Amino acid sequence: MNGPGDILPAAAARFGDKPALVTATRTLGYTELDRLADRVAAWLSGRGVRPGQPVSLYAQNRWEWVVAYHGALRAGAVVNPVNVMLTPSELAFVLGDCGAAVVFTSAEHAATLVGLTRDLPELTDVVAFGDGPAADGVTAFDEVLACTGDAPRITTDPDSASTIGYTSGTTGHPKGAVQSHRAVLTNCAATATMHGRTADDVVVTALPAPHVYGNVVINGTFLAGGTVVLMERFTPAETLRLIGEHRATLFEGVPAMYAMLLAEPTLDKAELGSLTRCTVGGQTIPVSTIERWEQRSGAPLIELWGMTEIAGLGTTHALHAPRVPGSIGVSLPGVQVRIADLEDTTRDAPFGVPGELMVRGPIVMLGYHGNPAATAEAVEPDGWLHTGDVASMTASGHVFIVDRRKDMIITGGYNVYPAELERVLAGHPAVAMVAVGPVPDPVRGELACAYVVRAPGSDPTAQEIIDWAGERLAAYKRPRLVRFVDDLPTTSTGKIMRRELISRFDGD
DSSP: OOSGGGHHHHHHHHHTTSEEEEOSSOEEEHHHHHHHHHHHHHHHHHTTOOTTOEEEEESSSOHHHHHHHHHHHHTTOEEEEOOTTOOHHHHHHHHHHHTOSEEEEEHHHHHHHHHHGGGOTTOOEEEEESSSOOOTTOEEHHHHHTOOSOOOOOOOOTTSEEEEEEOOOSSSSOOEEEEEHHHHHHHHHHHHHHTTOOTTOEEEEOSOTTSHHHHHHHHHHHHHTOEEEEOSSOOHHHHHHHHHHTTOSEEEEOHHHHHHHHHOGGGGGOOOTTOOEEEEOSSOOOHHHHHHHHHHHOSOEEEEEEEGGGTEEEEEOOTTSOOOTTOOBEEOTTOEEEEEOSSOTTSBOOTTSOEEEEEESTTSOSEETTOHHHHHHHBOTTSOEEEEEEEEEOTTSOEEEEEEGGGOEEETTEEEOHHHHHHHHTTSTTEEEEEEEEEEETTTEEEEEEEEEEOTTOOOOHHHHHHHHHTTSOGGGSOSEEEEOSOOOBOTTSOBOGGGHHHHHTTO
């Protein structure tokens, strides 16, 4: 195999009609999934899409998304998976920046995209998923699948571009991380190996397919010949139902999903006995949450860490390795990680001392699309990628994330890491979910404020939460303010957006 586009044909040859993908509307075996991807590739080729041209995917999780992804790769296109939460102006920037030739989307977004084509001369086709006739200027996906032309036969260069995945763009415009075919395939294969995926696995996931974690879950499972039960979006009750109905062996999610599952009223009656392991990534997770989920599910919860710039995971735990709770694990096979001194990143930080987590190896991006200055800032000449995460490492190679460097709160000259506070506060029995962010203070510069979603049936006071932290954290680390809220702002993957806390709740 040279890249992720080779995964599906190889799996179809090995596993035939075995169920590959299950959604609310359709179940597809490997042979049929492969055949449909072939039709998409033939249509794209017929429309003049050349190898190396970007094809964008902008939709919620659905079977058509997966078919279009593999069809685009088979046509030699570069896949541009787009976060469905982007606004029209953000979407226009991404499509224009990467130079997308075709965009696949859902029917509700098609009209918006047609409107954007006036200012995007390279965008020639908008294809809409779903049943029924397409709107003016839009091609129905059924028409694509009815294509009778021949799919191109392209030999993939492993070191050429496979994907352009855009970062969140918290400052300025988002940057397009260009990932090679080798990087994506290596990540899927190494993750499948570390987590012990087999053809017997049934994986329930609501992780967005456009996100690198979601992509690795789907294609890593296909690589092993397992079955993916793909949810359009996460809801705790439906997740529990699907795990029981399909006798799932894995559930994969982000910390907020596990917090919501543990607070779900139907959890007591859920059938979780089929689970053999679960995974969690995207953000740090409190050890207390891990312990509660493992006790209820009877399955180990495997922590992991990754980012867009490395096509998925960078570290995780091997399934049968000794447990190290709270750690994001060790580097993937063939990948190097190090902890760099915060003041001089050419030097390693001593074991146990926080520094910047850096990564080197075949999973590191080729660079930021059309942005050599940002690429040079992120990737050192010797190949080490700056992640922006503060972490420490033990002598055994296990990494512990402290926090995002840019999320650090400076209060009275002391560095306070929100993730550390969140891990402690999540252990309070009355806390269902919590996020910590800064609020301005004229004396100390910033104060740590805890935004707390109460557990069902509980009614804690702010002082109780502060006292809980006071018994477990140094004085300067304790939250000075507590706000009780009904929910927390999250990304499409369920990650909590700390930078939106004060704007979301200011004035409530």
